[in-house]
Amino acid sequence: MxxxxxxxxxxxxxxxxxxxxxxxxxxxxxxxxxxxxxxxxxxxxxxxxxxxxxxxxxxxIPARLSGKRGTAGVEVTLHKAVNGLTWKAFARPARKLAAGDRIDFAEGFCALVEEKGEAGEVTLVFDTTGGDLLAALDRHGVMPLPPYITRERTGDPKDRHDYxxxxxxxxxxxxxxxxxxxxxxxxxxxxxxxxxxxxxxxxxxxxxxxxxxxxxxxxxxxxxxxxxxxxxxxxxxxxxxxxxxxxxxxxxxxxxxxxxxxxxxxxxxxxxxxxxxxxxxxxxxxxxxxxxxxxxxxxxxxxxxxxxxxxxxxxxxxxxxxxxxxxxxxxxxxxxxxxxxxxxx
Missing domain, CATH: 3.40.1780.10 (QueA-like)
Incomplete structure (x- = not known):
């Protein structure tokens, strides 16, 4: 076929x-x-x-995050948990990321790139301060709507219920x-x-x-x-x-x-x-x-x-x-x- x-x-x-x-x-x-x-x-x-x-x-979960690698902007969408703090994710732009890079999402909330995969996939190990990962995602993430639904980068709060x-x-x-x-x-x-x-x-x-x-x-x-x-x-x-x-x-x-x-x-x-x-x-x-x-x-x-x-x-x-x-x-x-x-x- x-x-x-x-x-x-x-x-x-x-x-x-x-x-x-x-x-x-x-x-x-x-x-x-x-x-x-x-x-x-x-x-x-x-x-x-x-x-x-x-x-x-x-x-x-609010699995879409915007962060910084140094001064460069990075967007990641988590897609599969490996364990409590390690997730597979799709990153943009993934080509500029390398193993060992740190991505800062907010104060006390960052992740290290453990490895790079194919088609924009990376493995991230998160570090959170003052709470667990799901709580940090709830504070800083947006709902991971599919790409054919148009939203501002910060998302629409209504999607927390609608999706x-x-x-x-x-x-x-x-x-x-x-x-x-x-x-x-x-x-x-x-x-x-x-x-x-x-x-x-x-x-x-x-x-x-x-x-x-x-x-x-x-x-x-x-x-x-x-x-x-x-x-x-x-x-x-x-x-x-x-x-x-x-x-x-x-x-x-x-x-x-x-x-x-x-x-x-x-x-x-x-x-x-x-x-x-x-x-x-x-x-x-x-x-x-x-x-x-x-x-x-x-x-x-x-x-x-x-x-x-x-x-x-x-x-x-x-x-x-x-x-x-x-x-x-x-x-x-x-x-x-x-x-x-x-x-x-």
């Missing part, structure tokens, strides 16, 4: 810069045997009693599991009243989710690994729901990738703690997920490839063409779609 096979033209004015309010008013394109234009508020009526929502409870899901509990993500941004406590109450339950899993989304596929052959693309966890109790609830005839509804591609990582060939989900770099392409046999709720993704991205694998490439091309024609809002702060698998038609 070629990366160009997953390209499409998207008008820039369809890239959402802010979420709609209330969240339930966002669009929801139901992609089944036919295409149906809905709203997030319609979700309780689109699902069935006994269906189980699997949500990602990761919590986004965090109602499920967020486990600190560690540097990008939001954006399908979860559509949910509110009021919507969750309606889903519960309709007999639709939910369970949380954790995948700490990394900034690598925004990296484009630069190889001509999609199989040559290297996925960044992400830390994740499914508890034994969560796995048991997922398996019980499916055994009782309920459908497993992955809220976002992160939840789907984790479920597919933790499922055996018979579709049983097992407890799992570790990392996943699962790259899902057309031809993948899905084992653990019956429906996928997800936002609209970038052309030539691993996430658009994933939805093509789940719902069928031709059908997703048709769905995205429809979404563009109907002015659906794209990407992290945009609208969503509810996908039935290709073999469900």
């Amino acid at each position: 070629r990366t160009e096979d997953f390209d499409f033209d998207l008008p820039r004015d369809l890239i959402a810069q802010h979420p709609v309010e209330p969240r339930e008013a966002a669009g929801l394109l139901h992609v089944g045997a036919e295409l149906a234009d809905r709203r997030i508020a319609d979700l309780p009526g689109l699902l069935r009693p006994g269906d189980l929502l699997v949500t990602n409870d990761t919590k986004v 965090q899901t109602v499920f967020a509990e486990q600190t560690g993500a540097v990008a939001a599991p954006t399908a979860g941004l559509h949910f509110t406590e009021a919507l969750l109450a309606k889903l519960s009243a309709a007999g639709i339950e939910r369970v949380a899993v954790t995948l700490h989304v990394g900034a690598g989710t925004f990296l484009p596929v630069k190889t001509d052959d999609v199989g040559a693309h290297k996925m960044h690994s992400e830390a994740c966890d499914i508890s034994a109790a969560a796995a048991a609830k997922i398996n019980a729901a499916r055994a009782a005839g309920g459908r497993i509804v992955a809220v976002g591609t992160t939840a789907l990738r984790l479920l597919e990582t933790a499922a055996d060939d018979d579709g049983q989900v097992h407890s799992f703690t570790g990392e996943t770099d699962l790259f899902i392409l057309p031809g993948h046999r899905f084992k653990a997920v019956d429906l996928l709720m997800t936002n609209f993704h970038l052309p030539r991205s691993t996430l658009f490839m994933l939805v093509c694998a789940f719902a069928g490439k031709a059908r997703m091309e048709q769905a995205y063409a429809h979404a563009i024609a109907q002015n659906y809002r794209f990407y992290s702060y945009g609208d969503a779609c509810l996908l039935e698998p290709e073999d469900a038609r």
